[in-house]
Amino acid sequence: MSQPIAAPFRQQLLDLVARIPPGRVMTYGQLALLAGQPGAARQAGAVMHSLKDSDLPWQRVINAQGRVSTYKVGLGEVQEGLLRAEGIEFDDAGRCDLSRYQWWPDENAANIAQRLL
DSSP: OOOOOOHHHHHHHHHHHHHOOTTOBEEHHHHHHHTTOTTOHHHHHHHHHTTTTSSSOGGGEEOTTSBOOOGGGTOHHHHHHHHHHTTOOOOTTSBOOHHHHBOOSSHHHHHHHHHHO
C-alpha cells in the first residue's frame, strides 16, 4: 500500500511544474530531487497523473530515459502530442534528447543535482 503524498511535497512539485517553460522538460526524479525528496520519482509521477485535467503543464515531466511513460495509463499519445506541439522532438525509439530539452530552474540547482545523481 502506498503512503499518502505529503502536502508540502506535493505543493513543491506543483510550484516547480508551473515554472517549466514550453519546449522544455524535467524528469520525475529530477522533480522529486528539487522538491526535496530525492528518490521519490514514483510519488512525483503520481502527482503528475493527478494533474491531467489541470492547467499545469504536467506533460513536461517525463522519465529519466527521455521517454513519455504515460502510455500505460492511456495518456502517452496525448502527452507526446503536446510535447511535439511545443517543439520537442522524439527519435524513432521514442526518446527526446535530455541534454537539449531538460530544464533546470537555475545553474546552482543543476550543479547540485549533478553531484547528487
